[in-house]
Amino acid sequence: MNAVWTIAKREVFSFFVSPIAYVVMTVWLLFFGIVFYILALVFAQQAGGGGEANLLTAFFGGTTLFYLPLLVFAPVMTMRLLAEERSSGTIEPLLTAPVSEVSVVLGKYLAALTFWTVLWTPTLSYVWLVARAGKNTVDWGAIGATYLGLFSVGVFYMAVGLFMSAVARNQIVAAMLTFLVLGGLFVIGLAGYANVGDDLRAVFEYLGLWTQMASFSKGIVDTRYLVYDASIAAAALFLSVRALASGRGS
Amino acid sequence: MIEVDNLTKAYGDRLAVNGIRFSVNRGEVIGFLGPNGAGKSTTLRMLTGYLTPTDGSIRVGGIDAISNPIEARRFIGYMPESVPLYGEMRVDEYLRYRASLKGVRRSQLKARVDASLQLANITDVRYRIIGQLSKGYRSRVGLADALVADPPLLVLDEPTAGLDPNQIRQVRDLIRGMAGQKTVLLSTHILPEVESTCGRVLIIHKGRLVGEGAPSTLRVAQEGRQALVVEARGARDAVDTLLKNTRGVRGILDTVVTEQQGAAPLLRYRLEVDSSEVAEAVFAAVAAAGLSLRELHREQTSLEDVFASLTTADAAAQHAEPAPATTAPADSDPKPGASV
Numbered sequence: 001m002n003a004v005w006t007i008a009k010r011e012v013f014s015f016f017v018s019p020i021a022y023v024v025m026t027v028w029l030l031f032f033g034i035v036f037y038i039l040a041l042v043f044a045q046q047a048g049g050g051g052e053a054n055l056l057t058a059f060f061g062g063t064t065l066f067y068l069p070l071l072v073f074a075p076v077m078t079m080r081l082l083a084e085e086r087s088s089g090t091i092e093p094l095l096t097a098p099v100s101e102v103s104v105v106l107g108k109y110l111a112a113l114t115f116w117t118v119l120w121t122p123t124l125s126y127v128w129l130v131a132r133a134g135k136n137t138v139d140w141g142a143i144g145a146t147y148l149g150l151f152s153v154g155v156f157y158m159a160v161g162l163f164m165s166a167v168a169r170n171q172i173v174a175a176m177l178t179f180l181v182l183g184g185l186f187v188i189g190l191a192g193y194a195n196v197g198d199d200l201r202a203v204f205e206y207l208g209l210w211t212q213m214a215s216f217s218k219g220i221v222d223t224r225y226l227v228y229d230a231s232i233a234a235a236a237l238f239l240s241v242r243a244l245a246s247g248r249g250s
Numbered sequence: 251m252i253e254v255d256n257l258t259k260a261y262g263d264r265l266a267v268n269g270i271r272f273s274v275n276r277g278e279v280i281g282f283l284g285p286n287g288a289g290k291s292t293t294l295r296m297l298t299g300y301l302t303p304t305d306g307s308i309r310v311g312g313i314d315a316i317s318n319p320i321e322a323r324r325f326i327g328y329m330p331e332s333v334p335l336y337g338e339m340r341v342d343e344y345l346r347y348r349a350s351l352k353g354v355r356r357s358q359l360k361a362r363v364d365a366s367l368q369l370a371n372i373t374d375v376r377y378r379i380i381g382q383l384s385k386g387y388r389s390r391v392g393l394a395d396a397l398v399a400d401p402p403l404l405v406l407d408e409p410t411a412g413l414d415p416n417q418i419r420q421v422r423d424l425i426r427g428m429a430g431q432k433t434v435l436l437s438t439h440i441l442p443e444v445e446s447t448c449g450r451v452l453i454i455h456k457g458r459l460v461g462e463g464a465p466s467t468l469r470v471a472q473e474g475r476q477a478l479v480v481e482a483r484g485a486r487d488a489v490d491t492l493l494k495n496t497r498g499v500r501g502i503l504d505t506v507v508t509e510q511q512g513a514a515p516l517l518r519y520r521l522e523v524d525s526s527e528v529a530e531a532v533f534a535a536v537a538a539a540g541l542s543l544r545e546l547h548r549e550q551t552s553l554e555d556v557f558a559s560l561t562t563a564d565a566a567a568q569h570a571e572p573a574p575a576t577t578a579p580a581d582s583d584p585k586p587g588a589s590v
Contacts, residue, residue, distance in 0.1 A: 002350070002353070003351060006347065006350045006351050007351070009347075010336075010339075010347050013339075013343075014336060014339070016336055017338050018338065066310030088334055088337075089332065090334045090335065090336055091334075092295075092300050092330045092334055093275070093301070093330060093334060093335075093348070093395065094327070094351075095300055096298040096299055096300050096323060096326070096328045096330075097323065097348070097351045097352055098320045098321070098323040098324045098352060098353060099320070099351060119535055248299075248300065248301055248302045249301070249302050
């Protein structure tokens with residue numbers, strides 16, 4: 001367990017001294033800032049009160065557009081985790097230290113979840129803005145559920161990204177594979193719009209995470225999503241461990 | 251400290267390491283010698299657990315390294331070839347990270363990092379960023395990493411690659427200084443390194459162990475094949491006959507005409523002789539024939555000759571005690587010896 005912490009700490013350190021962290025954070029904040037601004041503008045222009053809480057709901061889960069930047073950011077955040085170690089050769093000292101593959105994978109994963117959390121933290125300022133400027137009080141329960149949902153999406157996306165970084169030979173390939181899987185699942189969600197019947201549509205939307213944030217941002221904690229995210233993550237982490245271990249054979 | 255049996259690593263049909271067997275005792279300094287691509291790094295990578303062997307067994311410190319890899323790795327301080335490091339970290343941060351990864355207690359962390367910095371002689375770059383260090387410093391950071399958890403066994407893959415002559419001497423002194431306290435297994439293709447630091451040498455070629463022993467005994471094993479270099483002026487046939495008939499000369503290995511000058515060219519011979527005393531007989535014979543002699547010296551068998559004869563031609567098929575090859579490779583220069 002000590003090794004997990006040591007590896008995670010180094011990874012976080014290394015991420016935040018790399019330019020990639022600042023590029024991602026800047027673009028991220030800029031992008032979501034603009035989206036929030038536009039949404040706020042739209043809500044302000046709409047007649048009728050009581051829109052403040054809805055603004056946050058709309059921002060975090062009102063549109064599937066919310067996911068599109070994540071499909072790009074998640075691969076960029078996770079691509080270096082193991083692929084960089086492999087291409088620079090530092091994987092050799094890492095894997096010859098007396099630590100298990102499980103520790104390495106969990107350490108890297110913990111670091112990735114830390115980036116994810118750090119990137120979302122500034123959006124709390126949007127909540128603060130709405131709470132300050134709005135006439136109605138913010139529904140703090142819904143906010144809690146929203147951030148739980150966001151974290152759960154991170155649990156899913158970061159694990160898939162880590163797995164791709166474990167199998168790909170370089171970072172670009174890792175990013176592309178992650179994008180392919182996350183994007184692919186997202187597109188499956190689109191199939192729900194085809195005339196496939198209600199049951200099948202629910203399945204598609206569920207797989208593609210289209211409705212996850214819509215539900216959580218309203219304050220509905222749908223445990224099916226939590227279970228889905230966690231099981232995909234567990235599978236991806238297990239496969240990452242296997243990928244690292246089988247790498248010793250070659 | 252290390253017991254390796256039938257160690258094999260296959261990549262498809264190609265055997266990178268083919269049934270190697272050796273053992274290393276506590277406190278020994280062992281050199282792993284072989285040309286590039288012989289399987290040295292692959293063997294060390296299997297020992298340190300980076301690669302899983304296709305076949306065979308490895309015991310490190312009495313622990314089965316294949317069924318219990320993490321425990322076995324605790325014994326080992328490993329410095330990989332080309333020394334991969336995190337360029338964005340400072341030396342001090344990196345060593346702290348490595349020490350804590352290797353299970354050094356928090357309370358001992360600083361002391362261990364200080365000690366390894368000192369041993370590797372890099373205390374002056376302690377707070378520098380690794381990516382900005384020269385190759386010599388980087389490789390010594392790798393050495394400090396190997397030493398940081400104070401392991402009983404050091405596995406160093408080409409530890410002096412990229413160092414300048416002074417640094418090479420420092421590293422050799424450091425390794426020699428550890429003999430007796432630590433077991434050291436180092437790989438190299440530089441022969442003087444082995445002669446100056448190692449108590450025992452394992453010669454590996456094409457994935458097989460082709461020679462084993464102390465540097466001095468390996469040299470002695472080749473002593474049966476003594477060569478004498480003679481440079482004399484005279485008609486070629488006459489000199490040939492004269493030398494062949496001198497007592498103790500087994501035969502002429504090769505002849506080079508170094509200076510063509512009418513009927514009496516300058517000829518350079520390499521003779522296979524029974525012992526170095528034959529030089530005296532050759533001198534007497536040449537003098538008696540009234541020929542002029544420009545040079546006469548013994549060719550000393552160096553470890554390089556042993557290495558060359560073991561790792562060229564079909565020597566790979568042989569094992570352990572080497573049978574001397576019949577001819578030395580063409581590129582082996584005559585060694586400076588006693589000239590008359």
